[in-house]
Amino acid sequence: MPKITVEKFLKLNENRNNFLKVKCLTDSIGLTNEINSSEVNRPGMALFGYFKDFVFERIQIFGKGEGNYVLTLAEENKLDIFEELFKYKMPICIFTYNLIPPESFLEIAKKNNVCVIISELKTADMVRNIENLTEEEFAESFTAHGVFVEVFGVGILILGKSGVGKSEATLELISKGHRLISDDTVEFKKLNDGRIIGRKNEFIKHNMEVRGIGVVDISRLSGMSAIRDRKRLDLVIELESWNDDEQYDRMGLEEKTYNILETEIPYLKIPVRAGRNICILIETAAKNLRLKEMGYNSAKELNKNLITQIGKKKSDNLI
Known part of the structure; x- marks a missing residue:
């Protein structure tokens, strides 16, 4: 099965003049992580502690719902959910609508070597653009x-x-x-x-x-x-x-x-x-x-x- 690294994923984006409108929040963390599909996953149920059907190996998209719930968990100091989430080797997390995740989320992501980026795009546009960007790589x-x-x-x-x-x-x-x-x-x-x-x-x-x-x-x-x-x-x-x-x-x-x-x-x-x-x-x-x-x-x-x-x-x- 074809795979690309997070670094290659970000390079493809750069070659298309920041097609995904992203900004990296974790510097060089997690760049060697591998992505094996242009399909994405929205980890809504995982944030509630249900991991049975968690497709963790895909690109993780945090839309408005997931992003705001992450902020709520941080405010309530429920960091154990973040710790549990990052036990799964996710390649990268992307927050849409320019939602900035809390510092506690970023620290746990860095500790587990997971890249976190934000984008100004809407979630639906992000999903479509990721497929457009990576389709050839996984074909x-x-x-x-x-x-x-x-x-x-x-x-x-x-x-x-x-x-x-x-x-x-x-x-x-x-x-x-x-x-x-x-x-x-x-x-x-x-x-x-x-x-x-x-x-x-x-x-x-x-x-x-x-x-x-x-x-x-x-x-x-x-x-x-x-x-x-x-x-x-x-x-x-x-x-x-x-x-x-x-x-x-x-x-x-x-x-x-x-x-x-x-x-x-x-x-x-x-x-x-x-x-x-x-x-x-x-x-x-x-x-x-x-x-x-x-x-x-x-x-x-x-x-x-x-x-x-x-x-x-x-x-x-x-x-």
């Missing part, structure tokens, strides 16, 4: 070996054996204004809505290995407009060396797919040989996919017209 993942690029807004995974020309085709695509997401290895995640999202490799980033030249940093070589960090996967293209004995699809009537994370992605196999401009072929494939998504299939339209013409000629011959 099912798959790592592919290839190059992931964006061509005319289409996310394309380029596969092929070493030396077939993936890097050369990618460099030409970038020189024509298209963008690199990741080279060599690409991590794909399946989101709740079924989309497959590919992300840059955090170690390799936007570097590419080009034989004869070495490693080049595309972000510095071609500028920030030549890269992006993530993109939906729309098309898989496999490059292979031309084989005269193989019959290649000339019409495109058969629509093949490539299975990634139990999702069928449109798939093309493009043969490579001297004289074929792979960059133009990839661009054409991207445009053609967009046409299909808009309801126009060139191959099927041509085939339909041919059948109509053949039928018309047969009718004319019978007259």
Whole structure:
């Protein structure tokens, strides 16, 4: 099961310009605690001493009701409830509506190595934003070996054996204004809505290995407009060396797919040989996919017209 630390959770928030509108009250306490789900829990019953169904391993959200009750418990000096609550290894506590928990609550949280933060957001907004922020982190993942690029807004995974020309085709695509997401290895995640999202490799980033030249940093070589960090996967293209004995699809009537994370992605196999401009072929494939998504299939339209013409000629011959 995927997990992230509280530190990574807060970093994701920082990367989104404090998307959760939070402020940490416990400094560096509990940053190594692990979160294993984008689902949250509101510990209302636990504050009353009922822990049987307490889902303590989730992010704990203290809304207006829970937050005000925590203040009441502190005022009545019922700190034993806090002590009992923090026996459970909660990863993090979040108070919404900018409710500040009492000092006694914070001291016990620190003693038990639990991070406490406050947010100006409403509770419902906080729950929704946490799911939005962490969905990719907890999604099912798959790592592919290839190059992931964006061509005319289409996310394309380029596969092929070493030396077939993936890097050369990618460099030409970038020189024509298209963008690199990741080279060599690409991590794909399946989101709740079924989309497959590919992300840059955090170690390799936007570097590419080009034989004869070495490693080049595309972000510095071609500028920030030549890269992006993530993109939906729309098309898989496999490059292979031309084989005269193989019959290649000339019409495109058969629509093949490539299975990634139990999702069928449109798939093309493009043969490579001297004289074929792979960059133009990839661009054409991207445009053609967009046409299909808009309801126009060139191959099927041509085939339909041919059948109509053949039928018309047969009718004319019978007259």
